Amino acid sequence: MDPVIIVGAGPVGLTLALALARQEVPSVVLDEGPGKDEPRPARTVVLREDTAALLERLTGIALDDHGLRWTGWRSLRRNQVMSELTFAEGGPAPLHIAQHVLTGALRAAVAHEPLVEMAADSRLDAIEQERSGVSAHTRGSQGTWWRGSYLVGCDGPRSTVRKLQDIRFPGRTAVERRAVATLRAELPGEGQALLHRMPPWRSSGPSAGEVTARPLPDSVWRLDWLLPPGKDLVTPELVVARIRETLAGWTDGSTPTYDLLDTGVHTVHHRLARRWRADRVFLAGDAAHLLGALGTQELDEGLRDADNLAWKLAPAWHHGPHEALLDSYQTERRAVVAARLRAADQALPVLRGGGGLRHYVPGTARNHDLLLTDGHLGRGPLGAPGAYAGSPLAPRHLEAEIPVDTPPGAPVTDVRVTAEDGSFVRLRERLGRGALLVVLIAPGTGVWDRRHWMSAGVMPRLAAAVTALPHPAELLVAESYPGAPAHSVLLVRPDGHLVTALSGVRPADLYAAAEAALGGAVKEAAEAGSGVR
Numbered sequence: 344m345d346p347v348i349i350v351g352a353g354p355v356g357l358t359l360a361l362a363l364a365r366q367e368v369p370s371v372v373l374d375e376g377p378g379k380d381e382p383r384p385a386r387t388v389v390l391r392e393d394t395a396a397l398l399e400r401l402t403g404i405a406l407d408d409h410g411l412r413w414t415g416w417r418s419l420r421r422n423q424v425m426s427e428l429t430f431a432e433g434g435p436a437p438l439h440i441a442q443h444v445l446t447g448a449l450r451a452a453v454a455h456e457p458l459v460e461m462a463a464d465s466r467l468d469a470i471e472q473e474r475s476g477v478s479a480h481t482r483g484s485q486g487t488w489w490r491g492s493y494l495v496g497c498d499g500p501r502s503t504v505r506k507l508q509d510i511r512f513p514g515r516t517a518v519e520r521r522a523v524a525t526l527r528a529e530l531p532g533e534g535q536a537l538l539h540r541m542p543p544w545r546s547s548g549p550s551a552g553e554v555t556a557r558p559l560p561d562s563v564w565r566l567d568w569l570l571p572p573g574k575d576l577v578t579p580e581l582v583v584a585r586i587r588e589t590l591a592g593w594t595d596g597s598t599p600t601y602d603l604l605d606t607g608v609h610t611v612h613h614r615l616a617r618r619w620r621a622d623r624v625f626l627a628g629d630a631a632h633l634l635g636a637l638g639t640q641e642l643d644e645g646l647r648d649a650d651n652l653a654w655k656l657a658p659a660w661h662h663g664p665h666e667a668l669l670d671s672y673q674t675e676r677r678a679v680v681a682a683r684l685r686a687a688d689q690a691l692p693v694l695r696g697g698g699g700l701r702h703y704v705p706g707t708a709r710n711h712d713l714l715l716t717d718g719h720l721g722r723g724p725l726g727a728p729g730a731y732a733g734s735p736l737a738p739r740h741l742e743a744e745i746p747v748d749t750p751p752g753a754p755v756t757d758v759r760v761t762a763e764d765g766s767f768v769r770l771r772e773r774l775g776r777g778a779l780l781v782v783l784i785a786p787g788t789g790v791w792d793r794r795h796w797m798s799a800g801v802m803p804r805l806a807a808a809v810t811a812l813p814h815p816a817e818l819l820v821a822e823s824y825p826g827a828p829a830h831s832v833l834l835v836r837p838d839g840h841l842v843t844a845l846s847g848v849r850p851a852d853l854y855a856a857a858e859a860a861l862g863g864a865v866k867e868a869a870e871a872g873s874g875v876r
Contacts, residue, residue, distance in 0.1 A: 410440025514614030679729030748826030
């Protein structure tokens with residue numbers, strides 16, 4: 344079987360390549376650049392708990408050594424503190440990292456992965472599809488035809504893959520513009536991110552705006568100033584003036600010493616591709632969607648695209664295509680991103696003074712602050728990881744299904760589990776290997792020797808049911824899970840989303856749920872697809 348062709352060597356493309364390799368699927372990454380990234384300190388990303396954990400699993404690198412987990416969050420309006428949060432040491436907290444540092448860590452991991460081939464200076468200019476595969480032509484020093492089983496466009500907002508497949512990319516242009524500066528300085532609130540709306544040193548009106556300060560390692564900060572609507576030129580003099588007045592405002596009137604590292608202008612667009620799949624060609628990341636207003640992070644959704652698509656391409660590569668499973672990538676991911684865009688589009692007129700949709704949100708400063716905090720911290724409709732509630736992979740009519748605190752289709756809670764070898768691990772550490780996870784909730788087992796409980800009670804019957812599933816699955820045991828009664832069984836997808844929770848060991852329901860999670864009729868689909876391998 345030919346490798347998967349990945350067009351684009353940014354964080355999403357490299358993440359997809361590593362995620363496929365983890366499931367024994369080879370890929371070739373077409374990089375139109377020279378194979379390394381120019382450092383741009385003003386380009387940074389904030390990773391949420393789930394996406395940071397995904398990257399650490401794939402790279403084997405502790406991202407805390409390269410970025411900074413915030414110690415807290417503070418929001419001001421004029422001089423009034425609107426909200427303040429402290430993140431517990433070692434607990435979940437946003438991770439802020441320079442994008443070129445993150446990409447460098449991914450490239451280093453790829454360099455040690457024999458199932459990933461990198462092709463630098465390879466600019467795509469043609470795609471041809473047929474029943475058994477896809478071919479891509481590149482020009483440049485690596486100008487040639489590449490043969491693949493599937494092709495994924497991770498090639499950014501101006502995606503050549505999207506254009507060659509004639510996929511429309513409607514949306515809104517320049518919904519927000521921000522002046523950006525990255526600098527080294529000693530500022531109050533070490534490690535604490537800050538959102539300051541209507542700072543008192545700015546005049547009132549549309550230019551009053553807001554400024555955000557996000558800490559990075561080594562006393563480096565990224566500062567973002569919301570710019571008024573329009574296309575006014577942002578000059579170096581304007582950025583320096585903003586820096587000086589902002590730092591003076593935060594330090595009792597005198598501008599502290601600072602070292603300016605980089606500046607830029609960040610323009611946020613909201614766009615959503617009409618289709619994310621065209622036969623054997625898929626879109627992911629900025630090629631499929633653009634968002635990022637109100638503090639939200641576009642890269643989070645791109646990484647979730649890669650995680651979702653990888654585990655669906657893997658069985659297609661190994662066993663032949665299962666169309667329902669492959670189609671579910673677009674159905675699930677596009678719906679989640681569309682919901683995020685709708686939430687942002689509803690909030691923008693309220694928060695930015697448009698007025699047309701004020702009935703959606705009460706017009707109080709505290710509610711406005713709550714919305715912005717959700718966006719910056721990855722919570723609520725603006726920022727929380729999406730749930731695939733209406734997924735075509737959701738099982739139907741399971742007699743033994745029970746409710747737990749995690750709804751079906753939502754990301755599971757990262758509890759401690761016992762693996763089959765008796766080791767204690769976090770549930771997230773077992774994700775992304777291509778296998779379904781079956782988790783038995785069994786209080787007290789954590790203090791027993793494994794040989795006592797693996798052969799006792801319901802374990803032999805459950806182990807037999809797991810072995811009989813239509814897809815490889817790993818059996819895990821947890822002492823507890825939020826909302827789950829003792830002896831209940833959870834079925835979890837390879838990307839960490841809950842399929843179902845069952846009241847006890849129910850082999851028929853467990854099999855039906857696993858089959859549904861794989862798109863249904865697994866055996867027949869694999870046999871039908873085997874002719875194109």
